[in-house]
Amino acid sequence: MSDDATRHAEKMAKKKAARDKIMATKTDKKGLVIIHTGKGKGKSSAAFGMIFRCIAHDMKCAVVQFIKGGMSTGERNLISQNFSDTCAFHTMGEGFTWETQDKERDIEMAQAAWTKSKELIRDDSHHMVLLDEINIALRYDYIDVNEVVAFLEAEKPEMTHVVLTGRNAKDELIEIADLVTEMELVKHPFRSGIKAQIGVEF
Numbered sequence: 067m068s069d070d071a072t073r074h075a076e077k078m079a080k081k082k083a084a085r086d087k088i089m090a091t092k093t094d095k096k097g098l099v100i101i102h103t104g105k106g107k108g109k110s111s112a113a114f115g116m117i118f119r120c121i122a123h124d125m126k127c128a129v130v131q132f133i134k135g136g137m138s139t140g141e142r143n144l145i146s147q148n149f150s151d152t153c154a155f156h157t158m159g160e161g162f163t164w165e166t167q168d169k170e171r172d173i174e175m176a177q178a179a180w181t182k183s184k185e186l187i188r189d190d191s192h193h194m195v196l197l198d199e200i201n202i203a204l205r206y207d208y209i210d211v212n213e214v215v216a217f218l219e220a221e222k223p224e225m226t227h228v229v230l231t232g233r234n235a236k237d238e239l240i241e242i243a244d245l246v247t248e249m250e251l252v253k254h255p256f257r258s259g260i261k262a263q264i265g266v267e268f
Contacts, residue, residue, distance in 0.1 A: 095225070096225065097225045097227050097228070098228075098244040099218055099227075099230070099242060100116075100227060100228070100244065100246075100247075101235050101239060101243045101245070101246045102229065102231045102249065103231070103232065103234065103240075103249070104248035104249035106251040107249065107251070108249050109232065109233075110134075113231050114129075114196070116194060116229060117153060117196055120152075121145070121149050121152050124152060125193035125194070126153075126191050126192050127153045127154075127192055127193055127194040127195065128153060128156070128192050128194075129145070129154070129155045129196045129198060130179050130183045130186065130195070131156070131157045131158060131198045132158060132159050132175075132176060132179045132198060132203045132232075133159040133199040133232075134157065134198065134199060134268075140264070142157060156179070158176075158182060159176075159179065172206070176203040179197075179203070180200075180203075183195065183200070184217060184221070187222055187223070187226060187228060188221060190223035190226060192226055193225075194226070194228070194229065195226065195229070196229045197228065198232075199232040200214075200230050200232060201230060201231065201232025201234055201235045201239075202233065202234075204232075204235075205232070205233070205234045211236045211238050212238065215241075215242055230243075
């Protein structure tokens with residue numbers, strides 16, 4: 067073995083020993099409150115990645131879509147057609163606010179979605195529940211953020227993961243979350259005149 071290879075092996079061995087020592091202290095498990103927010107693309111996509119992991123491990127899970135109701139999406143089609151026994155999928159919204167142009171109807175649909183979400187979260191057979199685009203409903207005060215926070219703190223089963231997506235996550239939610247990821251927008255094709263495309267956005 068060359069000197070360079072020996073040095074590399076020794077360096078990696080030290081890194082592994084340090085990493086193993088850190089990992090040995092991480093023994094707890096709990097159901098997490100997870101937030102994907104920010105202006106960048108990928109919030110729902112990352113959340114659905116976790117849902118598909120649950121499905122792959124045959125873990126019961128559920129999705130409630132608060133906004134994306136007016137269009138067919140690949141993830142909804144795939145889950146509904148192939149994994150409905152593992153993942154309950156509820157599309158409760160009717161599209162973005164600027165499309166519906168009916169505030170009262172939007173509030174009614176958001177409240178119905180939140181009622182369904184609470185029902186699914188209370189069912190401790192669910193390993194994970196995804197509340198897709200709930201942050202948009204919270205931003206417009208269609209749902210009271212304090213009610214959502216109080217419910218997650220008091221009624222979420224100990225081992226159930228709840229994922230909340232959408233821009234502009236409220237500070238109150240971020241405060242109680244275990245994991246928060248902010249997607250940063252660096253570059254987006256929409257700004258160059260390219261519309262949302264099947265397989266990328268939906």
